[in-house]
Amino acid sequence: MSDRSQQTPAASGSATSAALTSIAAASMALLLTGCLAAQSAEAGAPSAEGSSDAPKNVIYMIGDGMGYNHVAATNLYESGQTKYQVEGEADPDTLEELPAEPVQGYEEWDSVAMSTYPEGGSYDGEEAWSDREYVNEGFTDSAAAGTAMATGTKTENGKIGVDSSGEPLENLSERAIDTGRSAGVVTTVPFNHATPAAWAAHNADRDDYTGMATEMIDGDLDVIMGAGHPEYDDDAEHLDTPDYEYLSEEDYDRVSSGETDFDFIEDNTDFEDLATGQSTAERVFGLAQAGSTLQYERDGSSDEVGGDEMNDLIDLSTMSQGALNTLSQNDDGFHLMIEGGAIDWAGHGNDTARDVEEVLDFNEAVDTVTQWVEENSSWEETLVIVTADHETGYLGGPDDDPDHSPMTGEPDETPEVSWSSEDHTNALVPVFYRGAGSDALTEKISGTDPVRGDYLDNTAIPEVLMEEFWVREEQ
Numbered sequence: 001m002s003d004r005s006q007q008t009p010a011a012s013g014s015a016t017s018a019a020l021t022s023i024a025a026a027s028m029a030l031l032l033t034g035c036l037a038a039q040s041a042e043a044g045a046p047s048a049e050g051s052s053d054a055p056k057n058v059i060y061m062i063g064d065g066m067g068y069n070h071v072a073a074t075n076l077y078e079s080g081q082t083k084y085q086v087e088g089e090a091d092p093d094t095l096e097e098l099p100a101e102p103v104q105g106y107e108e109w110d111s112v113a114m115s116t117y118p119e120g121g122s123y124d125g126e127e128a129w130s131d132r133e134y135v136n137e138g139f140t141d142s143a144a145a146g147t148a149m150a151t152g153t154k155t156e157n158g159k160i161g162v163d164s165s166g167e168p169l170e171n172l173s174e175r176a177i178d179t180g181r182s183a184g185v186v187t188t189v190p191f192n193h194a195t196p197a198a199w200a201a202h203n204a205d206r207d208d209y210t211g212m213a214t215e216m217i218d219g220d221l222d223v224i225m226g227a228g229h230p231e232y233d234d235d236a237e238h239l240d241t242p243d244y245e246y247l248s249e250e251d252y253d254r255v256s257s258g259e260t261d262f263d264f265i266e267d268n269t270d271f272e273d274l275a276t277g278q279s280t281a282e283r284v285f286g287l288a289q290a291g292s293t294l295q296y297e298r299d300g301s302s303d304e305v306g307g308d309e310m311n312d313l314i315d316l317s318t319m320s321q322g323a324l325n326t327l328s329q330n331d332d333g334f335h336l337m338i339e340g341g342a343i344d345w346a347g348h349g350n351d352t353a354r355d356v357e358e359v360l361d362f363n364e365a366v367d368t369v370t371q372w373v374e375e376n377s378s379w380e381e382t383l384v385i386v387t388a389d390h391e392t393g394y395l396g397g398p399d400d401d402p403d404h405s406p407m408t409g410e411p412d413e414t415p416e417v418s419w420s421s422e423d424h425t426n427a428l429v430p431v432f433y434r435g436a437g438s439d440a441l442t443e444k445i446s447g448t449d450p451v452r453g454d455y456l457d458n459t460a461i462p463e464v465l466m467e468e469f470w471v472r473e474e475q
C-alpha cells in the first residue's frame, strides 16, 4: 500500500508550546466533559430506557463512511478529547481503546459495533488487529451495505435492493408501508445515491441513477429529500444548461411541475417552512438546489472546518425536521432513513476538515431527531439508530502504520490524523441505539471484537424489525 498519510500542521510552532497547549487542552477537555456529563445526567440515563416493545416509529440515521475515528475526529474538534482511540503495535492481545469521555449525546445510548462486509465476505477481529492491511480487503460498497441494512440480506457490491442473482428484496420502507406506516428517505447527497436508493429501489446497477429516480418517483415513499438538482452546480449556482445525471429531463419535469402527487419543494424557504410547520404536505419531494452535495463538493481549499464560503443551503437537520413533521402525521407510525452522505465523499477525498464538517452536520441532525422524540413522541414508541454503513479512508492517528496511534486535537482546530486509504475499509463501525425495541438489538450480538467489543452484523437491524416487530399479517 502506498503511504498516503498526511499530517495537518500543528497549531503551535515549537514542541514546548505544543506540549503546553496540549496540557491546556487536556484541562479544558476535563472541564468540558464535566459539563457534558452533568447535562446527560439531567437528561436521565438513556440505557435504562431500552425496551423490548415493538417500535411504532423507527428513525435510522446513517453516517456514510462514519467509522469510529470519524466520530472521534469530530469529537476532538468539539472538545479536544474523544473515545475510540487505540495506540501501539498491531496486536489483538494488547490493543484496547484508550479511556475518554463521550461528547455527543448519542454516545451515551446503548452501543455495540457492527460488521459490514458484503455477500461472500467475513470479518475476523483477531486478524484485523494483528495486521493493519486486513481491513483494506473485502470491504463493502454503499450499495451492498445499504441493501443489507435495509433488507436483512447481504448482496454483491454494486447492487441496490436485489440479491446477488438480481431478485428484488423487500426493504424496511416497503415493510413500514405494508404495516400501515409512512416512509421516507433524506440525504445530503443525490436523493437516489446508493444509501437512500437501498431504502427505495431495486436495481442491479447502483449507477443507473435515472432508472432509480423513475422507480422512486413512481414508488410509495411519502418523503424523498436530497441533492442532485439538474439545474444547479456544486456551488449552488444556477446552471445555464441543466445536467440530467441524476434524473432524466422527463422525470424532472413531471415531478417539478406537479404531475405526480408529491409536493415539490426546492428552495431554502420551502424546506424551512416545512421544518417550522409554516407549511405542511402529505407527500413531499424535496430537491435541494445543489448538483451533487449540499456542501462537500463546493469550491475552496478546505484547509479548515467551515472554511471557504459555505453554500447558502439548508442542512440535514432542517430536512430531517421537515421529514419528521410530514411522516408523523400518520397515527400508525413511520420509518425514516436519514443519511449524512458526504462523510463518505470526504473520506474518499482524505479531506479532514470537510469530514469533520459533514459529521458536525450529521450530529446536528441527530440532536434534532432526539429533540423531536422527546417533544413529539417518546422513547417508549420510537427507536432511533445512529450508525454507519462502513468506514471510509482508514482514518487514524498521525503516527499510524505499522502501529496504531491516537488522533489528537484541540477545540476548534482541525485534528491531527492520517488517512491510510482512499477507499472503504472492512473495519467495524459503531451502532448507537435508543428507545422502543432496543433490547432486541442487543440480543442480536453475533461476535466479540478484541478492541471494539460485542458486535452485530449489518443484517441484524432489519431482521429484528421485519421478523419480530413489523411482522406482516398473513393474507
Ligand SMILES: [Zn+2]
Binding pocket: 064, 065, 141, 142, 143, 145, 344, 389, 390
Ligand atoms: Zn457508504
